[in-house]
Amino acid sequence: MAAVTQRALFLQLVLNQVGAPYRWGAKGALPDPKGPRLFDCSGLVTWCLHQVGGPDWRATHNTDRLWDACKPVASVAELLPGDLVLYGKAGDPDHVMVHVGAGVVVGASGGGRRTLTLEDAARTDAKVKPFARIAYRGDVLGFRRPPFVS
Numbered sequence: 001m002a003a004v005t006q007r008a009l010f011l012q013l014v015l016n017q018v019g020a021p022y023r024w025g026a027k028g029a030l031p032d033p034k035g036p037r038l039f040d041c042s043g044l045v046t047w048c049l050h051q052v053g054g055p056d057w058r059a060t061h062n063t064d065r066l067w068d069a070c071k072p073v074a075s076v077a078e079l080l081p082g083d084l085v086l087y088g089k090a091g092d093p094d095h096v097m098v099h100v101g102a103g104v105v106v107g108a109s110g111g112g113r114r115t116l117t118l119e120d121a122a123r124t125d126a127k128v129k130p131f132a133r134i135a136y137r138g139d140v141l142g143f144r145r146p147p148f149v150s
Contacts, residue, residue: 005150007082009052014082014098014106014128017044021118022111022126027058039108039128041096042066045084049146063093070144076103076134084144087137099134099143106130 027043086093097107111126
């Protein structure tokens, strides 16, 4: 049987969070033991990466950190499942999604700075969810590869 790579585990963990509610600043909080974890976009990425043995960036999680600390990927053609797609203005990323393959991205989306409760998230359909194309937002800034060791 083939060994499961850190990248594959990361991707599986991201996909397992689909449907989890968005909350600004959340990075995997489990406020109710019977409820779902809560994430914002960079919180989802840093929590999942740490869960599979990656660096612990949760205390400094934000899209700027991911942009600066992860290796650039030159083009869409070079993206691998598990690579990051960042959005925003030049030099100022404000959103991150995970490429899962075939141009599909998954991430915590639909919220914003005012999404602080489960009611806020439900009202705006803010949650971890898939989008059928990388450019679901028009401000694709670039691509980054997380520091996987396997």
